[in-house]
Amino acid sequence: MxxxxxxxxxxxxxxxxxxxxxxxxxxxxxxxxxxxxxxxxxxxxxxxxxxxxxxxxxxxxxxxxxxxxxxxxxxxxxxxxxxxxxxxxxxxxxxxxxxxxxxxxxxxxxxxxxxxxxxxxxxxxxxxxxxxxxxxxxxxxxxxxxxxxxxxxxxxxxxxxxxxxxxxxxxxxxxxxxxxxxxxxxxxxxxxxxxxxxxxxxxxxxxxxxxxxxxxENARSYTRVRSPDREKLLDALSHAGLDAAPSGAPGAEGAWELEGDRTAVVGELAAERRLVLHELGHHRASLEEAFMRLTSQSVEYQAHVGAEEG
Amino acid sequence: MSPMPRVLLSEWTKIRTVRATLWTLVSALLVTVVLGVLISVLLNNTFDDLSREDRATFDPTFISFSGTQLGQLAMIAFGILVVANEYSTGMIRSSLSAVPVRGQLLAAKLAVATALALAVGMVTSFASFLLGQLALGDHRTDLSEPGVLRAVFGTGLYMGLIALFAMGLTWVLRSPLLSFGVQIPFFFMISNILANVPATEKIGQYLPDQAGSRAMAVVDTGDWPYGPWTGLLIMLAWVAAAVLAGWLVLRHRDA
Incomplete structure (x- = not known):
């Protein structure tokens, strides 16, 4: 010890x-x-x-x-x-x-x-x-x-x-x-x-x-969904009692996220209501990302390009 | 704390397994003996050209030790390498991980390296004397003359002590470059200049190498204000100060 x-x-x-x-x-x-x-x-x-x-x-x-x-x-x-x-x-x-x-x-x-x-x-x-x-x-x-x-x-x-x-x-x-x-x-x-x-x-x-x-704690699992019929999709989700939040991830503008793996439920709901989906998938934040988030405040020698983007 | 015999054995293994360090001891012996013999031959051939005064104070023992002027630099190099190599190679981190009581590591290393330097110093001293006397022909002396055996032992001690002085100072300086840069010019030139320029003579005579070399002489030329044993004691005081400084630095600084 x-x-x-x-x-x-x-x-x-x-x-x-x-x-x-x-x-x-x-x-x-x-x-x-x-x-x-x-x-x-x-x-x-x-x-x-x-x-x-x-x-x-x-x-x-x-x-x-x-x-x-x-x-x-x-x-x-x-x-x-x-x-x-x-x-x-x-x-x-x-x-x-x-x-x-x-x-x-x-x-x-x-x-x-x-x-x-x-x-x-x-x-x-x-x-x-x-x-x-x-x-x-x-x-x-x-x-x-x-x-x-x-x-x-x-x-x-x-x-x-x-x-x-x-x-x-x-x-x-x-x-x-x-x-x-x-x-x-x-x-x-x-x-x-x-x-x-x-x-x-x-x-x-x-x-x-x-x-x-x-x-x-850090490697959050979530479902990401994107649809041109955004309002209808959100209605359907809230009817089904599912909480969705806009995605904050870079490159995922306009997409919504749900906690956990809900791909099956969301896919069935969309089919039922005949909604077009452009994206539906299950994601897991990488540990590397989690670590970077945790230490980003404290990195001593940060590359400036990276710092601006982040 | 690990038992001392183990640490001594470990330091002995360290010293005997690095060739470069051992070569400095070989060159200390060869340089001192060869140069001593050459100068003895030279003086034997030109004895009649010496002034009356020089002939009266002619010291065949001291002459046969002329090679120590240069040979001691190899001894100093040995002292520097034994310690500075630990730092330049990073070995010190392994050494202190194995023997974390710093005073113990220092004591063991100095004990082993000094014993080796003393042994080589004694061999060097006897070889220089015996071969030097052969080269001096009619002007030679021998070990049974008063003061001669003392001077031969004194020279062996001198060679060991100068190495120990260098080790102590190198624990303070750490870098081999710095250690060589400070010590070699000092012992090769600066100390000699200080001891021979009238204005600084009084101080120069108390420098470690100048004081220690008093023990190599048999004939008192009247140049020294102290005797051979006092000379060695003055040198010993310098050595003790250098080792103490090294220990204090090792104790307090990060490795």
Whole structure:
């Protein structure tokens, strides 16, 4: 379990993380979602004691990270920034980390095989591709067989096969009862892996909810209908006790929306009254849209074209 | 906190598995010894051209250590690389994740790297002395003469301490570029100029390298206001200050 209480990080006048309070629980994949620059990496570095919070506390299994004995056996982390000496072989990189935490030497070979780097353990990471580097980072996170895993943008730079592998790994680690905290700036990625979501924007907590709850709340399901006989259609709908509201979606001017999937009812009503329909369909707002809506107030580096249209 | 022997073992693995760092130690040894021998040969051949005064204060031990002027730069490079590489490569984030008690990481790294630098320093010092004396021919001295063994050990200590000084300062400066940019010109030129220009001589003599090099001499030329052990103590004080500054910075700054 990871507990953040009122964690704040200021760099000079800029506040990277503002009074963040949340709990990351075991047995679940907790997605940490936010646009680039929202403070995700800073938060993760504070959990690991690399950055010191300006205020508040970050606790791991009830203690500050620095007080853990053999911390790699409690928390394994893959950070976004490179954290490997390119001139030291993958094997020796893992070996020196293992030795400092009393992890047996054979574990080094095991994790290299586990991440698919078994054949290149004797090579220096300076010749590694982005994906291989990422796998080495994951190997060092798994080295101590920790109960808590922190992955900062783990699929960055991976090919589709690698992405698939990381998703499965993350799911499996959580199913083994571990605490898994994964950051991403992509909602679609989180939708596939996370059970729980913590969303931040400009360092502030925007949402702390289950994935199912987030979908329910944000990914609204609705029926859209458009007809040249607008008045007659609305009469028919209200007779049938259906509430319709004008659509606010871009490109859907003149269309009306009903909550939920009512395509069958609306289609039958229209046929009964011999009304022409130009459009009738069931839609679901994408999670990506929901996420964009949630964070649009807090995006730091927004493209101006996008901002004007939105 | 992890037990110290584990962290020491880990730091030993780190040092021995990066080739570039080890090459600086090899070059410290080779440069010091080869240059020392060359200068010894040169002085042996031109001994008769020296002034009467220079002949009277001729210090064959000190002459055989002439290579340290240049060789120490490789030692300094070793000290810088051991620490700055952690920052330039991002390895520091892995290191501090594994050993989050910062003072412990610093102590373990400095202990292992300094022990290695001292060992290489001692080998360098004995090799410089023995080969240098061979090259000095009739003007040579030997280890049984008073003060000579002390000077040979002093030179080995000097080489280890100069590396430790560089490590301490590099924890403060962090970037390899900055560390090299500040330390190499300082030890190669600025310190020598300060110690040899009459106006600044008094201050220059108390700089770490100038004070430490007092321990390399056997013959007291009267140029130094202190003895060999005091010289080493002055250098040690500088080293302690550099390490303390490094520890304070490491403790308080974000990694």
């Amino acid at each position: 990871i507990e953040l209480s009122g964690v704040t990080k200021r760099y000079g006048l800029k506040t990277a993380v503002r009074e963040l309070t949340c709990v990351i629980r075991p047995g679940l994949v907790t997605g940490f979602l936010g646009p680039n620059g929202a403070g995700k990496s800073t938060t993760m570095r504070m959990i690991l004691g690399l950055d010191r919070p300006t205020a508040g506390r970050a606790l791991v299994e009830g203690r500050p990270y620095a007080l853990l004995r053999d911390p790699l056996t409690v928390v394994g982390a893959l950070l976004e920034a490179r954290s490997v000496h390119p001139g030291r072989t993958a094997y020796h990189h893992l070996l020196c980390l293992a030795q400092s935490n009393g992890i047996p030497r054979r574990r080094v070979g095991e994790v290299l095989d586990l991440v698919g780097l078994g054949a290149v353990g004797a090579r220096r990471p300076k010749g590694f591709s982005l994906g291989m580097g990422q796998r080495l980072g994951i190997a060092s996170a798994l080295l101590g067989d920790p109960r808590i895993l922190i992955f900062d943008e783990p699929v960055n730079g991976l090919d589709p096969e690698g992405i698939h592998w990381v998703r499965n790994l993350i799911r499996r680690l959580a199913s083994e009862g571990r605490t898994v905290f994964v950051s991403s700036h992509l909602m679609s990625e989180m939708a596939l892996t996370a059970d729980h979501l913590i969303v931040i924007g400009q360092g502030q907590l925007l949402a702390d909810t289950s994935m199912a709850g987030f979908i329910e």
